[in-house]
Amino acid sequence: MTSMTQQTQKGCDQQARGFAAKDPSGRLEQVLRAGNFAITTEIAPPDSANPQDVFDRAAVFRGFVDSMNATDGSGANCHMSSSAMCALLSRAGFETVMQISCRDRNRIAIQGDVLGASALGINNILCLTGDGVQAGDHPQAKPVFDLDSMSLLETIISLRDKHQFLSGRRISDAPNVFLGAAENPFAPPFGMRAMRLAKKVAAGAQFIQTQYCFDLPRMRTFMHQCRDLGLLEKCFILPGVGPLASARAARWMRQNVPGVHIPDAIIERLEGALDQQAEGRNICIEMIQALQEIEGVSGVHIMAHRQESSVPSIVQASGALRGRTPWTPALNPLDQTQTAEA
């Protein structure tokens, strides 16, 4: 258990080990509130019951990211749960974002999970509607969708701020979480996207991670619309970025991953390159640099599926950390002889 002294020492660059005690906020929120350019990434949950698999995947990102999103059955495929991933990683000192999708659980299960997640030391929750079951490896499953991302945000706000379940029944200790939501500025109806973000902010979203951004002009338009709606003061926006492995992979993604928009110019640039993978990374680095120049962009969310090992070099080359080193826990959390250098 965490001692009192450790708790009081806990700050922007430190986090107590063991079951993390309740803190006013997690490191991600503190990094953003301090005005730093935050880097978040996505960690793919393993198809395994071995905690070491989780720590191995997290080790790649040590020192280069402020937080990791553990996906919740992304693409409607079955993997280790987001809450278990985040619980394991938080106990080891990593900052995580737990994702909740409305596809698999109803309001009773979700509210229980939120209380449990907070009790396990999870500081951040990203509220998603989730992909349809037809997209994944269990298309025969029953799609739940009892809530949508918007009512999910309101549900957690009720738990956190009103100290009550949706039913009105009181809870004694509220879950202390920093709430996020997703947005896709690159999918129709384009006119509604900024307004939908405003709805999410009204429902309780404090940070926003977007779908992959490969189209800067559209991102700029979206951010201008957000500014006009007064959203830049109310939430932190982290556009999604990621390295494309090749022109073929880019074409496949555009065809098969719903909501991913890749302009022809990007694909042509990849096709013209001698080393397509390196070019994909260069595009990602340039994108991060360009996004930093857009008013209201508070960080980036790097999704490097199957290219996780490229994240440190991309972050370094982009200069987005501006000399900052995100705090990292011990090298191997399962090894009790090592301790974090606090």
Next chain:
Amino acid sequence: MYSVRLWAAKHARLFEVAYNAFHPVLTGLQPVWKALGDERSERVVGTVERLSKEWLFDCRMCGQCILSSTGMSCPMNCPKSMRNGPCGGVMQDGHCEVKPDMRCVWVEAWEGSRKMRHGDLIGVVQAPVDHRLKGASSWLREASRTTRDQEQDRHD
């Protein structure tokens, strides 16, 4: 019917006007609904509502109609039952990721709402669906709610 429902969303303003004219009639008949009793009025009004709205909007009788806030495009036709706007998976041509042959109900809703006088209601956050109301008449609920509000106003 799919083609009728697309037409209805394209003529959202027409349906807004029609509903605004219909609403006071529905509310004015509240004593009749009361006299008939819950079960019988539910059978009569519910049947008329289902037949007309099924044909026009592919209505699923969720029992808590929000067509006026969704550009006259029924959100219950969304495979993810999204009542607060489109998901992130809408295809570039405006079609649904789950049912690629179908236009996204929220693309329709957005376009419909732009034609309506009170189309900005699309920006109001909607509460989650109360699944107990499935199959019940929204019209009767609306009539009794309006009557209750009017009585409340008179007391105040």
